[in-house]
Amino acid sequence: MTRVLPLSLLLVACNLAPKPVDETGDTADTGAGGGGGGSTGIGAIQSGEVIPGTVVTLEGLVVTSGLTRDGEGFFVADPAGGPKSGLYVFGGPALVGDPTFQLGDEVTITGEVQDFFGWMELKINGYDAVTVTGDASVPAPVDLGDGAGVDWNDYESVAVTLHDQDVVGIDSYNTATLSSGVMLDDGFQYLELQCGGSFDTVSGIVFYRYEQHSVNPRSEADMGGYVPGAAGTSSIADVQSGETCGDVTLEGVVATSEDFGDGTKSTFFVQDPSTGDGVVVFVKNSAYDIAVGDVLTLTGSVTEYYDLTEVVIDDVEAIAKTGTSTPRPVSVTSAPSDWEPYEGQLITISDVEVTSEPNYGQVSTNYGGLFIDDLFVRFEATTGTRFTSVTGVLYYSYEEWKLEPRSEADLVAAP
Numbered sequence: 284m285t286r287v288l289p290l291s292l293l294l295v296a297c298n299l300a301p302k303p304v305d306e307t308g309d310t311a312d313t314g315a316g317g318g319g320g321g322s323t324g325i326g327a328i329q330s331g332e333v334i335p336g337t338v339v340t341l342e343g344l345v346v347t348s349g350l351t352r353d354g355e356g357f358f359v360a361d362p363a364g365g366p367k368s369g370l371y372v373f374g375g376p377a378l379v380g381d382p383t384f385q386l387g388d389e390v391t392i393t394g395e396v397q398d399f400f401g402w403m404e405l406k407i408n409g410y411d412a413v414t415v416t417g418d419a420s421v422p423a424p425v426d427l428g429d430g431a432g433v434d435w436n437d438y439e440s441v442a443v444t445l446h447d448q449d450v451v452g453i454d455s456y457n458t459a460t461l462s463s464g465v466m467l468d469d470g471f472q473y474l475e476l477q478c479g480g481s482f483d484t485v486s487g488i489v490f491y492r493y494e495q496h497s498v499n500p501r502s503e504a505d506m507g508g509y510v511p512g513a514a515g516t517s518s519i520a521d522v523q524s525g526e527t528c529g530d531v532t533l534e535g536v537v538a539t540s541e542d543f544g545d546g547t548k549s550t551f552f553v554q555d556p557s558t559g560d561g562v563v564v565f566v567k568n569s570a571y572d573i574a575v576g577d578v579l580t581l582t583g584s585v586t587e588y589y590d591l592t593e594v595v596i597d598d599v600e601a602i603a604k605t606g607t608s609t610p611r612p613v614s615v616t617s618a619p620s621d622w623e624p625y626e627g628q629l630i631t632i633s634d635v636e637v638t639s640e641p642n643y644g645q646v647s648t649n650y651g652g653l654f655i656d657d658l659f660v661r662f663e664a665t666t667g668t669r670f671t672s673v674t675g676v677l678y679y680s681y682e683e684w685k686l687e688p689r690s691e692a693d694l695v696a697a698p
Contacts, residue, residue: 325360328396328403329367329439335398341370341405342391345419346384347442348488348501351470354378356404358440358488359390364422369440369488370405373397377409384410389419402439402491424486430463435489435496443498444486450512451528453478454587458497461485470499477584479512479529514582519553519560522585523592523626530584533594538577539610539629540676540689543658546570552676553579554629559613561627561676563593571599575689578606591679592626612674618651622684625677632686637668645685656685662694669697 325341327333344359347369351357355375361368372392384390391414394407407413424442427433445463452460459467459476467474470490484507487498500506512529519536521527536553539561544550549566551573564581565588580603583596596602612631619625632650639647644657646664655664655673664670672695675688688694 325370326367328370328405333396335396337396338393339396339405340391340393343416344370344390344392345421346386346388346390347421348471349386350378350382352472357382357384358442359392360422360441362419362422364441365425366437366441367439368422369438369442371402371440371490372407372413373399373404374407374409374412377407380410382410382413384413384415387419387421388415389417390415400492401494430461430465433463433465435465435491438489439491439496440489442486442488442501444484445482445498446484448482448485450476450478450480450482453584461498466495466497468497468499470497471501472503474500476509477512477529481510481512482506483508485509518558519555519562519627520558522562522594523560523624527585530582531594532580532582534580535605536579536581537608537610538573538575538579540659540687541575542571542573544570549573552627552629553581554610554627556608556611559611559628561629563591563627563678564596565593566596566599566602568597569599571602576607576609577604578608579603580605589680590682615650618649618653622651622653622677626679627677629674629676630686631672631674633672635670635673637664637666637670640665645683648686652684654683654685656680656687658685658687659689660691660693662688662691671695671697 333339343362345362346357347360348358355378356371356373359370359372372394392405392407393412394405397404397406422442424444425438426444429447430445445461449462450459451462453476457469457474461467467485468490485498485500486505487500490497490499514530514532516534517527517531519533522531535556537556538551539554540552542549542551547570548568549571551564552561553564554561581596582601583594586593586595610629612629615625615630615632636649637646638649645654647654658678673686673688674693675686678685678687
């Protein structure tokens with residue numbers, strides 16, 4: 284995990300004593316201490332009372348996590364817990380080898396206060412900055428009920444517990460959205476979640492990254508009563524409109540393309556034969572023998588992969604061939620104001636003129652920013668080349684809309 288923005292947090296229960304800085308840059312311990320939310324201590328850092336760049340020594344903190352999944356930091360907290368009681372300690376590559384502390388250790392830490400893209404942290408130069416001074420009780424996570432109306436800024440780097448949470452979305456980075464509106468992320472451990480799943484309770488430390496707060500479970504014990512979502516029969520139109528969550532079953536869809544995977548996994552397009560709606564199907568763990576016209580019933584999870592909607596299938600056993608049919612393209616006679624409604628569909632455009640020279644196998648057209656691409660078949664076309672019609676599946680890649688002809692027969696040259 285690369286630290287581009289803060290990827291891990293850590294809760295700190297501590298008494299913070301900012302050290303005055305002399306003209307040489309050295310610091311002297313004031314000996315003062317304070318609880319979270321006070322004029323000194325972690326609360327002072329989280330409230331903005333300590334200027335970033337200040338070197339401080341924090342005494343009487345409790346270690347509230349192990350190292351984050353990227354190995355670059357951990358969390359400490361004020362023993363009293365509560366709002367503004369936690370702090371992330373960032374060491375980066377300096378944290379090499381086994382930590383000198385354990386969960387529940389009382390520690391003294393010296394480091395520099397930093398504001399990393401809105402996330403307050405204490406930067407240290409290695410484990411030598413951490414001194415274990417005894418044992419302490421890890422503060423219990425703050426119970427936030429169902430999370431309604433919570434000001435998450437108050438709980439940055441604090442361990443919290445939420446009740447009765449549904450997973451209402453999962454993005455391509457495996458970050459889930461909970462029904463409370465907060466994200467559930469994998470700062471400590473990789474999460475195997477399904478959209479539509481639910482928790483009786485879920486706990487974790489609150490991170491702030493990419494301008495979003497997220498709850499990050501530290502271990503399996505933080506994830507209580509998780510129940511995966513059940514698959515329900517749906518339509519491609521519902522999938523494309525975002526009205527589905529979790530596993531979906533698509534019945535009687537027709538393959539509109541062959542596989543364009545790498546031989547170890549498969550990717551192909553399917554359509555609803557009655558409406559023409561289309562979507563990409565991605566088979567993760569094995570290749571699948573697919574042909575244009577195969578009629579399928581399949582079950583998979585809906586995800587957004589760089590803004591391309593996909594139905595993701597873990598195993599080919601979730602796909603059943605039930606017959607064959609002839610896919611029908613949707614006719615598009617002029618460029619729409621937005622290509623999004625046609626994503627994944629098999630379409631035909633007419634009176635096509637190429638408006639650019641080839642660039643990485645694709646050319647632009649007179650259809651409002653639409654490219655013709657060579658995902659399935661190589662073709663010859665330069666500026667001014669005209670086609671009576673071009674048929675293909677509409678793909679979204681590298682922030683561009685691309686029409687992907689499946690064979691030479693899909694490219695009908697103008698007389």
